[in-house]
Every structure is written in structure tokens, then in C-alpha cells.
Amino acid sequence: MTPAPGDRGDRDSPDDGTMAHARGSFFGRRKGHKLRPHQADLIDTLLPHLAVDISAPAPEALTALFDDGIENVRLEIGFGGGEHLIAEALAFPTTGFIGCEPYVNGMAKILTQIEALNIGNIRLFAGDAAELLAWAPPRSLARIDLIHPDPWPKRRHWKRRFVQDATVTAMMRLLPPGGEFRFVSDIDDYCAWTLAHLMRSPDFAWLAERAIDWQQPWPNYTMTRYGAKAEREGRKAAYLRFRRL
Numbered sequence: 085m086t087p088a089p090g091d092r093g094d095r096d097s098p099d100d101g102t103m104a105h106a107r108g109s110f111f112g113r114r115k116g117h118k119l120r121p122h123q124a125d126l127i128d129t130l131l132p133h134l135a136v137d138i139s140a141p142a143p144e145a146l147t148a149l150f151d152d153g154i155e156n157v158r159l160e161i162g163f164g165g166g167e168h169l170i171a172e173a174l175a176f177p178t179t180g181f182i183g184c185e186p187y188v189n190g191m192a193k194i195l196t197q198i199e200a201l202n203i204g205n206i207r208l209f210a211g212d213a214a215e216l217l218a219w220a221p222p223r224s225l226a227r228i229d230l231i232h233p234d235p236w237p238k239r240r241h242w243k244r245r246f247v248q249d250a251t252v253t254a255m256m257r258l259l260p261p262g263g264e265f266r267f268v269s270d271i272d273d274y275c276a277w278t279l280a281h282l283m284r285s286p287d288f289a290w291l292a293e294r295a296i297d298w299q300q301p302w303p304n305y306t307m308t309r310y311g312a313k314a315e316r317e318g319r320k321a322a323y324l325r326f327r328r329l
């Protein structure tokens with residue numbers, strides 16, 4: 085997994101497990117624990133069935149990536165160990181979920197869960213979510229979640245943060261009016277950064293202005309590994325929700 089808060093995302097190694105170095109080339113090349121034989125098997129056998137192929141033209145609607153009965157599609161960027169994504173997929177069986185995660189151990193972990201729980205409404209993209217955002221058709225996502233993204237605390241690395249004007253524009257294209265971008269982080273500076281980027285877009289409204297408490301997880305929120313670690317270490321997360329206007 086990526087480095088701990090404070091030094092997460094601030095190393096210069098080309099294989100440090102974080103976004104900027106990941107762009108374009110990373111899956112399977114990132115350092116991590118050695119996969120167990122069954123996990124390696126799932127990467128070879130199950131992942132190809134669930135993988136979103138962005139080298140093919142995107143379907144008109146992303147529901148086409150799923151079996152019949154899927155009514156809308158949501159995206160989780162950087163799902164890590166998959167705790168939140170698995171819980172959401174189980175809770176909303178008529179919603180399709182696309183999970184993006186370049187980290188091979190995260191991918192192996194979620195494949196194990198998908199197999200064990202026989203989950204049919206998750207598709208996976210083992211690469212940079214920005215590429216998937218560029219590929220997906222307009223207004224194709226009901227919601228986009230970015231939970232505890234790599235914070236890139238050093239000023240000279242801010243350009244590597246996932247939230248940028250370009251990704252805000254991409255999300256604006258993909259969310260229909262009423263769609264939501266949800267962001268969780270225990271890093272105050274990244275929360276402020278995200279608020280500043282979203283609030284200067286005329287296409288998003290921050291729901292705190294509509295009486296949604298940003299200091300509390302939303303109902304039925306499933307804590308992730310990084311969220312639990314932040315809590316243990318006494319850092320409180322912000323839960324920011326932005327509605328596409």
C-alpha cells in the first residue's frame with residue numbers, strides 16, 4: 085500500500101505506489117506483498133472477465149458492461165483493500181460499480197472477495213482512473229467516490245493530486261445533473277484543495293451548503309483501511325459531497 089500519512093505520496097522513487105508514477109504503465113509493476121497462488125490465479129482467470137477494456141470504444145451507456153437489471157453505474161477511484169466498494173456493491177445490487185485500482189495487491193484482494201461472495205455487479209479497471217474518466221461516455225455515472233486519495237503533501241507534488249481542474253472537468257462531463265462526487269480525506273490541506281477546486285467550478289454545489297454535515301460520514305458509510313488508520317492516529321476525516329448542477 086502507499087506510504088503512511090505524512091509521507092504518503094511524497095517520495096521520488098518511480099515505483100513508490102502512487103498516482104503520478106502510476107499513470108500509464110503501472111499495473112503489475114508496483115511493489116507489494118507477493119500474491120498467494122490463488123490470488124495470482126484470480127488475476128489471470130477472473131480479472132479478464134471483469135476488466136473494463138478502455139482500448140475498445142466505450143458503450144453508449146456503462147450499464148452495458150453489466151448483466152441485465154443494472155439501473156445505473158457508480159465509480160470508486162483508488163479502492164485500496166476494497167472495503168467500501170464491496171459493501172456498496174452488496175447494499176445496492178441493481179447498481180453497477182466500477183472500481184479503479186492500480187495496486188496489484190488491492191486488485192487481488194477484491195477479486196478474492198468478489199469470488200467468495202459471488203458478487204456480480206462490480207467491474208474493475210487496473211489502471212489510472214483519469215484514463216477511465218477520459219474514456220467513459222458523457223453522463224454515464226451516477227456517482228464518483230474518491231476515498232482517502234494519496235495526499236501528496238509537498239507543494240512541488242500538488243500537481244500529482246487526483247483532484248485537478250482537468251479531473252473536475254472530466255467528472256463534470258460524466259455526471260448528469262443531480263449526480264454526485266464524494267470525497268473523503270483526513271488530510272486537511274487536501275480537503276481545502278478539493279473544496280477550492282470544486283467551488284470554483286460553476287457546475288458543482290457543495291452539499292454542506294444544503295445542511296449536509298461534512299464532518300460526519302454519510303449514512304451507511306463503510307470505513308476503509310486508511311480511514312480506520314486515520315481514526316486510530318487521531319485524525320478526523322472530512323466527508324465532502326458535491327452535486328452536479
Ligand SMILES: C[S@@+](CC[C@H](N)C(=O)[O-])C[C@H]1O[C@@H](n2cnc3c(N)ncnc32)[C@H](O)[C@@H]1O
Nearest residue numbers: 103162163164187212213231232234308309310
Ligand atoms: C491512500 S490509498 C487509499 C485506499 C482506500 N481508498 C482506503 O481508503 O483505504 C490511495 C489508493 O489510491 C490508488 N490510486 C492512486 N492513484 C490512482 C489513480 N490515478 N487511479 C486509481 N487509483 C489510484 C492507490 O493505488 C491507493 O490504493
